[in-house]
Amino acid sequence: MMNPALKSYCRQVMSRDLDVIRFKMERTTLEIDDPDGSIYAFIQLLDGSRGVEEIARERQLTLREVEEGLSMLDRYRLLTCGTADPSGLTEREKLRYKNNFTYFSLYESLAESRFDFQKRLKEATVAVVGLGGGSVIAAWLAAMGVGRIIGVDFDRVELNNLNRQFFYTEDDVGEYKTIALQRRLLALNRDVRVEVHERRIDSARSLSDIVEQADLVVGAIDTPPLLGSRFVNSACLSRRVPSYYLSIGNRLGFYFRVLPYESGCTDCRVMHIMRNDPSAAERIRRQVSGAAADADAGNPGFAPNVAMMTALVAADIAKQLTGYASLPDMAFGIVPFHDMDISRSLIPRYPDCPSCGTASSDSRAVEPVSMEQLLDAAEAVSTGTRDRETPS
Ligand SMILES: [Zn+2]
Structure with a gap:
């Protein structure tokens, strides 16, 4: 007792x-x-x-x-x-995560100890798809003690990545990001398992085997624009795995949490933007068609901004994996870099979303619909789309 x-x-x-x-x-x-x-x-x-x-x-x-x-x-x-008995953790882990325990002790109760929270991190598997900004998220996860990290990327480290992807070093330039990051994460914390896949993500299926092993997935890929996130989104929806997305724009960054069939998904977000701003379709089309060829040329990634956005995602992940505190309801966070006036908003789940709407959840199609089909669906606003919802 x-x-x-x-x-x-x-x-x-x-x-x-x-x-x-x-x-x-x-x-x-x-x-x-x-x-x-x-x-x-x-x-x-x-x-x-x-x-x-x-x-x-x-x-x-x-x-x-x-x-x-x-x-x-x-x-x-x-x-x-x-x-409270810290069983399930080694002596080394008790020492290594001493300050995690101090932090978690603020939230522990008679039913859940600080060690329980740490054990949940240890037992978790998180997949990070895209090891640009994603490499920094992977490092936060390794530092906090997430037991198994799966990294996916096909790129090599370039010198111009190092201004913001600061867990790579100059010695890593020319090396696959997967290999370089695995080495760095294990140097940071040899108690975590790090598995990597050199793989180009060109469909939701190309991720299925990884998503099915993960408790949670981070989609940090910017190529192909928008579509990359939609592949991750579809793969996660079909396996009902929560996912996170983040992006750094010119003056602001955003991060986004998707709880499958609960909150809105990445396609709901596109629908949400278009239904609140009819001129957005043109902008989204331009984003999808252009920019892909020279993605890095116009990348405004700056180390403090990348650190901040990735840390916000990692902080939410820690809550989700441990339950030490409840998740903020508003899943879409926007950070304007010039004044840091962080705001959050809600992306609703649209019943007529082609990926997570009420009709789609029956068929559980693995691949997302084409960008054109998504934009058409988004533009079909208040033309009776909701009324035509299929009774299942
Ligand atoms: Zn959706």
């Missing part, structure tokens, strides 16, 4: 004032009414040295009353299991 304890940082920020107990956190203050001081006296016993029976005896409470008191404090994430 665990011995409940007040988290030490909670003890440090706790104060008592007449009939209120106050916990002054960084941006919030939690207040618990305690007119007769009984809760304060109860909390004083929570130092990890006593079990539930002992606490009941000392405070002359029933076991049920003690459990109710503990569950009230636990709801506010004030308690830790004093004797």
Whole structure:
């Protein structure tokens, strides 16, 4: 039986004032009414040295009353299991992730310890498709202790990548990104497994075998423009694997989380843009047809911006894999680089989306429809498309 304890940082920020107990956190203050001081006296016993029976005896409470008191404090994430067992992690890992545990301890409860969160990272497999900006995400994942990382790319490291893809070195120039990154990640953390595939992604099928092994996929490919992400999206939808996308534009970056058949997908995003801005079709067509030939010539990737965008994605991934905190609802994040005024918005799941709409989920087609078909579907706004939804 665990011995409940007040988290030490909670003890440090706790104060008592007449009939209120106050916990002054960084941006919030939690207040618990305690007119007769009984809760304060109860909390004083929570130092990890006593079990539930002992606490009941000392405070002359029933076991049920003690459990109710503990569950009230636990709801506010004030308690830790004093004797939580970090089993499943090696001695080296306990040392290596010491600061992860300190961070996770802020969020742990009587039911889930900081070690549980770390173990979930260790047991996870994340595939990163595209090892340009994706190489930086892969490095965050390796540092935090994601147990298995699968990297996919077909490019070689070029000197002009190094201004932002800073886990490659000058010695790696000319080497396949897959090989160079594998070497770097294992140098960073030899406790993680790193598997790599030199592969050009030209269809959703070209990813199926990788997606089916992953708990989560990052689509960080910019070629072919837009279509690359749509291949990843389709492959992930067909296997119901959550996926992330990010892009760095001229003045802003965005990142996007897709929970299959829950939130909108990459095709829903195109539909969303077009339905809110009818002139967007032309822009999207231009983006798809041009630029591919000389993708790097107009790439505004700048190290701090790449670090920021990739870190935002990695932070969301950590929440998704561990559950230490809930995911923000608004899955589409936009970061304007000039003023850092980060905003989030919702991309709804469109019932008539050709990839994740109500009709598509029955057929579960693996490949995305053509770009033309997607744009046509997006333009079919309020012409009865929703009414024609198929009853399944
Ligand atoms: Zn969709």
